[in-house]
Amino acid sequence: MKPISDVRVVKTTESAFIKPFSLLFKQGQKEIKWDLIDSHNGVFVIIYNRTRNTLVCVKQFRPGVYYKSIPEDDRPKEGPIDTDKYPPSMGLTVEFCAGIVDKNKSLAEIAVDEVREECGYEVKVSDMQKIISCRAALSTTGSVMTFFYTEVSDQMKISEGGGLANEGEDIEVVEYTIPQIRDIVTQSEVLNGSSSFLFGLMWFLTNKIVMNN
Numbered sequence: 001m002k003p004i005s006d007v008r009v010v011k012t013t014e015s016a017f018i019k020p021f022s023l024l025f026k027q028g029q030k031e032i033k034w035d036l037i038d039s040h041n042g043v044f045v046i047i048y049n050r051t052r053n054t055l056v057c058v059k060q061f062r063p064g065v066y067y068k069s070i071p072e073d074d075r076p077k078e079g080p081i082d083t084d085k086y087p088p089s090m091g092l093t094v095e096f097c098a099g100i101v102d103k104n105k106s107l108a109e110i111a112v113d114e115v116r117e118e119c120g121y122e123v124k125v126s127d128m129q130k131i132i133s134c135r136a137a138l139s140t141t142g143s144v145m146t147f148f149y150t151e152v153s154d155q156m157k158i159s160e161g162g163g164l165a166n167e168g169e170d171i172e173v174v175e176y177t178i179p180q181i182r183d184i185v186t187q188s189e190v191l192n193g194s195s196s197f198l199f200g201l202m203w204f205l206t207n208k209i210v211m212n213n
Contacts, residue, residue: 001170004061004088007081017100037137040100041144043111046131046200047097047119048208051154054175055204056119057197059094060163061170065192066091093192094174096200111148119173120161121152131203136196145196147203178209 019038026032047056067075069090099114101107108128115123131147163169176184184190185201 001059001061001172004091005083007066007083007088009067009076009078009081011078035140037141039141039143040102041146042098042100042136043107043114044145044147044196044200045097045111045115045128046147046149046204047115047121048149048151048204049153049175050151052175054177055181055201056097056121056152057094057174057176058097058118058161059092059172059174061088061091062093063091065093069191093194095194095197107146108148111146111150115150115152116158116161118161118163118169118171120159121156122158123150123152123156127151147196147200149204149208178205181205 017039021036021038023034023036024031025034048054049056066086066088067081070081070086074086097114097118099110099118101110103110103113105113106125108125108130111128112123112125115121127150129149131149133144133146136143136145161171161173163171181201182205184193185198185205190198
């Protein structure tokens, strides 16, 4: 990944990806205001490489994780962030290949595109096994996340992946062995991975490793 520098906090009122708003309602006789975010649905793809017996994941810089990793008293409301004191590596996360649903395609077709763009493997829609669809961030978005599972081999690799540069993506492909996965899910803190990532690891260990041993 390219180095990250010149990190600044700026106020914004427009976004192509999220739209904040509030919902007003009565619960009994009490008036309630609830702040929400209108955001896209998404897909996650758990990718197993049969050739090397590894899970193919991605690593990237997540600005939200970086900002929230800074102690609250030091988080600026606006202006520069001291990257010597708080290096951008604090915002690096490990995730499954994923993408937002913003195309006129089926969820499986979007998942195929993401595997190609982010990880460099050419898979077919028929290779996509749907696992589950569920809600994400219940209190703020209610978006639907759909998980898929697919298997690849080294022969299916057509590029280095890394995402689409014209969309600002800069993604590193990383692989984890089964022992490494087991180590991750037994840690008391996994602050560089999301709940969806941990769910996917547990699903894989339970449904693809335990069942085959």
